[in-house]
Amino acid sequence: MKSLEELAKIRERMAGKVALREGENSVRIVVGMATCGIAAGARPVLNTLVDEVVKQGVSDKATVSQTGCIGICQYEPVVEVFEPGKEKVTYVKMTPDKAKRVVAEHIKGGNPVVEYTIGNTKI
Amino acid sequence: MKELSLNILDIVQNSLTAGAANVEIALEETAETLRITVADDGCGMTPDVARSVTDPFYTTRKTRGVGLGIPFFKLAAEQTGGTLDLKSTSEKDDPVNHGTVISALFYKTSIDFTPLGDIISTLGTLIQGLGESTDIVFTHTLPHGEVSLSTAEIRAVLGEVPLSTPEVLVFIKDDLASQYAEASSCT
Numbered sequence: 001m002k003s004l005e006e007l008a009k010i011r012e013r014m015a016g017k018v019a020l021r022e023g024e025n026s027v028r029i030v031v032g033m034a035t036c037g038i039a040a041g042a043r044p045v046l047n048t049l050v051d052e053v054v055k056q057g058v059s060d061k062a063t064v065s066q067t068g069c070i071g072i073c074q075y076e077p078v079v080e081v082f083e084p085g086k087e088k089v090t091y092v093k094m095t096p097d098k099a100k101r102v103v104a105e106h107i108k109g110g111n112p113v114v115e116y117t118i119g120n121t122k123i
Numbered sequence: 124m125k126e127l128s129l130n131i132l133d134i135v136q137n138s139l140t141a142g143a144a145n146v147e148i149a150l151e152e153t154a155e156t157l158r159i160t161v162a163d164d165g166c167g168m169t170p171d172v173a174r175s176v177t178d179p180f181y182t183t184r185k186t187r188g189v190g191l192g193i194p195f196f197k198l199a200a201e202q203t204g205g206t207l208d209l210k211s212t213s214e215k216d217d218p219v220n221h222g223t224v225i226s227a228l229f230y231k232t233s234i235d236f237t238p239l240g241d242i243i244s245t246l247g248t249l250i251q252g253l254g255e256s257t258d259i260v261f262t263h264t265l266p267h268g269e270v271s272l273s274t275a276e277i278r279a280v281l282g283e284v285p286l287s288t289p290e291v292l293v294f295i296k297d298d299l300a301s302q303y304a305e306a307s308s309c310t
Binding site (some may be wrong): 004007008010011013014015018033034035038039043044046047051054059062064065066068069070071104 | 191289
């Protein structure tokens with residue numbers, strides 16, 4: 001493994017920064033990562049969401065996590081967005097490009113991308 | 124699945140669901156073969172369950188009546204002329220030494236060999252969702268070198284900074300990429 005010194009530097013930089021806890025104010029972005037999700041292409045969707053949350057500056061209010069089979073396998077990759085006080089939004093047939101738009105318009109902008117939701121998707 | 128690295132992602136999820144504290148992912152590669160072994164110390168399976176998991180119509184989930192992860196892995200190995208072995212000891216049968224070892228042998232020379240694909244992305248995805256209570260040890264022995272990663276080692280340096288911190292994930296992926304570059308060069 002290459003030098004662990006670089007890791008130590010990351011620790012120094014991050015120490016003292018309060019890590020986002022899944023508290024009352026955080027938006028939870030949950031990606032289905034069971035066999036169905038993985039086969040349908042969830043891995044790049046997750047990786048894009050993680051990168052975009054940082055790039056678009058919303059990492060202090062949103063967390064990205066993985067879950068098992070949601071039960072709508074034919075709609076995978078599925079991304080659910082939970083925000084306290086609001087109805088859950090279920091995005092289906094997700095791709096890395098769609099994920100970028102969801103972070104920009106929904107997570108950052110507050111407006112769900114309705115055309116990507118389960119109610120608006122025919123398969 | 125299009126890449127074996129996706130099957131690996133899928134199989135390791137089983138170990139996490141089983142509550143494993145330690146998961147070892149070992150890839151042993153020669154010019155002609157690839158062996159993928161995932162070993163965990165999770166709750167394990169009783170002999171009946173262990174026999175059933177290669178059946179696509181066996182699953183523990185309530186949402187559907189199929190469980191395809193292990194059957195897909197078995198298919199991928201056997202279509203190259205390879206094999207799948209699974210050994211498991213349930214926590215009920217042995218409260219101290221329990222867990223599962225699943226090992227698949229692939230013949231790279233077969234036209235039906237699925238490429239390994241982006242294993243770095245798989246490891247990044249696993250580590251992103253790992254949480255505090257599980258550690259992974261990854262090793263890939265290649266003809267001219269070895270690539271390895273230990274989350275326990277990384278945690279020791281990071282202290283309270285979580286593994287899922289984006290900068291840490293970038294470090295891990297870059298480190299793996301440079302290890303692979305070194306191991307692939309025939310020096």
